[in-house]
Amino acid sequence: MRAFNWRFWQWSLATQILVGLLIGASCGLLVQALGTGARLDAFITNVTAPVGQIFLRLIFMVIVPLVISAIALGVAGMGDLRQLGRVGVKCLGMTLLLAGASVAIGLVLVNVIQPGHYLSAEKSAALEKQYGSAAQEKVTQGGQSVSVTGFLLGLIPTNPIAEAAKIFTAQDDGKALLAVMVFSVLVGLAIISCPEERTRALTAFFDSVFTISLKIIDFAMKLAPVCVACLAFNVTARLGFEIVTTLGAYVVTVMLGYLIHGLVTYPVVLRTLGGKSPIAFYREIQEVIYTAFGTSSSNATLPVSLEVAEQKLKLPPQLSRFVLTVGATANQNGTALYEGVTVLFLAQVFGVDLSLGQQIVVALLCILAGIGTAGVPGGSLPLVVGVLVTVGVPGEAIAIILGIDRFLDMCRTVLNVTGDLVIAVVVAGKDRGGALPPQA
Ligand code: ASP
Numbered sequence: 024m025r026a027f028n029w030r031f032w033q034w035s036l037a038t039q040i041l042v043g044l045l046i047g048a049s050c051g052l053l054v055q056a057l058g059t060g061a062r063l064d065a066f067i068t069n070v071t072a073p074v075g076q077i078f079l080r081l082i083f084m085v086i087v088p089l090v091i092s093a094i095a096l097g098v099a100g101m102g103d104l105r106q107l108g109r110v111g112v113k114c115l116g117m118t119l120l121l122a123g124a125s126v127a128i129g130l131v132l133v134n135v136i137q138p139g140h141y142l143s144a145e146k147s148a149a150l151e152k153q154y155g156s157a158a159q160e161k162v163t164q165g166g167q168s169v170s171v172t173g174f175l176l177g178l179i180p181t182n183p184i185a186e187a188a189k190i191f192t193a194q195d196d197g198k199a200l201l202a203v204m205v206f207s208v209l210v211g212l213a214i215i216s217c218p219e220e221r222t223r224a225l226t227a228f229f230d231s232v233f234t235i236s237l238k239i240i241d242f243a244m245k246l247a248p249v250c251v252a253c254l255a256f257n258v259t260a261r262l263g264f265e266i267v268t269t270l271g272a273y274v275v276t277v278m279l280g281y282l283i284h285g286l287v288t289y290p291v292v293l294r295t296l297g298g299k300s301p302i303a304f305y306r307e308i309q310e311v312i313y314t315a316f317g318t319s320s321s322n323a324t325l326p327v328s329l330e331v332a333e334q335k336l337k338l339p340p341q342l343s344r345f346v347l348t349v350g351a352t353a354n355q356n357g358t359a360l361y362e363g364v365t366v367l368f369l370a371q372v373f374g375v376d377l378s379l380g381q382q383i384v385v386a387l388l389c390i391l392a393g394i395g396t397a398g399v400p401g402g403s404l405p406l407v408v409g410v411l412v413t414v415g416v417p418g419e420a421i422a423i424i425l426g427i428d429r430f431l432d433m434c435r436t437v438l439n440v441t442g443d444l445v446i447a448v449v450v451a452g453k454d455r456g457g458a459l460p461p462q463a
Contacts (some may be wrong), residue, residue, distance in 0.1 A: 036400070037319070037429050039248035044426040047252035048267070051259025063260060071253035075422060078250035081243035083418060085236040086405040087187045090200070091207045092233040093395040097353045098211025099226060110450055114346055117296075117446045118354045122393050124288050125356040125438075126386045129280045129363035134382075136279075138272035139371020146262050147374050150420075178205050191412060200409040201384070204391050237397050244401055247429075255426040266423070273368050274427060280360045281434050289445050297449040307335040308444055315436040319429065321351040321398030324440045332444060338451045346450055350443030351398045357438025358403045359393040361431060366410045369420045377414060385414060398439070400432055 031039060054063055142150075180186040180202040189199040214222045243250075258266055290301030305312075311331050315324045325347060332343035366385055370377055377385065392406040404425075408418040 040429045043248035043252035047255030048259045051256040055263040075254035089236040092229040094207035095211040097394040099214040122359045122390045125360040126363045126389045129360040133364045133367040136276045139368045141269040141272045200413045254422040297452045315440045316433045319400035319432045343447045346447040353394045355393040355396045355439045356442040357435030359389045361435045362389040
């Protein structure tokens with residue numbers, strides 16, 4: 024039998040984060056049970072809160088550069104769809120269909136289960152005090168934003184830089200992120216429409232901005248074990264066991280959504296549109312599932328997905344290469360579902376009632392955020408924060424779910440890569456690659 028490895032810095036990041044979570048949450052629950060006092064407040068304010076903040080700030084920092092570069096590049100990358108003709112249109116249609124279905128499942132579940140309401144009004148008020156939430160005010164402000172035309176016009180920014188600068192400030196009327204996203208989509212469309220030699224420099228620039236934003240997320244993830252311990256301590260020390268049950272209800276909601284999407288939506292689509300047996304499909308892609316779960320990264324799983332698509336699913340290589348590469352960044356079903364549930368859950372925790380119209384805006388944001396989410400561990404966190412701020416929930420609220428995020432990330436990455444393979448099967452389905460242009 025192998026000896027236990029005590030060197031925790033050699034453990035996998037996922038294990039380190041889990042251990043951080045358990046240590047932070049148990050210490051928090053312990054001090055809660057012993058009675059909270061002025062000393063605890065001082066400890067949280069001066070030690071654990073600032074350490075936790077380092078992680079959050081690193082994530083917040085990259086929201087604007089990441090959203091602009093990822094969406095512009097994602098849309099520009101879809102330019103190739105045109106060359107792929109019918110296959111390209113099918114691919115885009117399937118991406119939107121699956122993302123729409125996953126967000127809808129998530130939103131229905133979170134409205135039925137209402138995990139955020141497991142927290143008592145008293146604890147919810149304490150949270151608002153802690154995070155200085157102006158949540159309800161913002162929602163009311165958003166509600167006042169008159170006509171549909173006024174709202175839609177507001178999404179076309181006259182000054183995108185000014186809109187980007189509003190994110191995280193009191194001036195954000197709930198439209199800043201959406202306006203920045205609209206700007207980025209337009210930039211991507213403009214890139215496709217101009218001659219390549221004139222846009223090459225800008226695309227390369229966005230590519231560098233994107234890579235650097237991912238590196239900063241990577242730095243944040245390295246600090247995650249310690250920061251997650253501090254954030255979990257803060258939340259449990261202040262809210263006690265109630266937050267554990269509330270988070271339990273949240274995890275059940277997300278996991279139920281993942282299961283429905285993975286075991287109902289995908290099989291139905293595979294059977295009806297792809298003419299493939301779902302059981303055979305899942306048997307053939309096992310390796311992809313294990314890799315996605317272990318790495319929490321669609322990008323890292325890509326080589327395995329490509330191999331499985333060609334060797335086991337027997338898809339035409341040119342088609343699967345295209346669909347899977349675009350899909351690794353632009354098709355993130357599990358992430359879209361998770362983002363919808365998380366935003367609505369935290370809104371419930373903060374007592375923010377979102378109208379149907381506002382929930383539809385959240386759904387649209389999540390579908391767009393799916394395109395803007397990088398296929399790396401924690402890639403969706405900056406986007407979730409952006410959507411939270413848009414609906415009037417303080418971005419810091421993400422701290423509440425950070426501790427358990429890694430596990431949910433492992434599971435949603437499985438759904439993300441499975442979704443890419445489902446699309447590849449459907450698109451190849453009846454054509455068997457026949458509609459593809461000749462290989463260059
Ligand atoms: N880890 C996910 C992926 O790589 C992205 C995310 O949801 O954070 O697909």
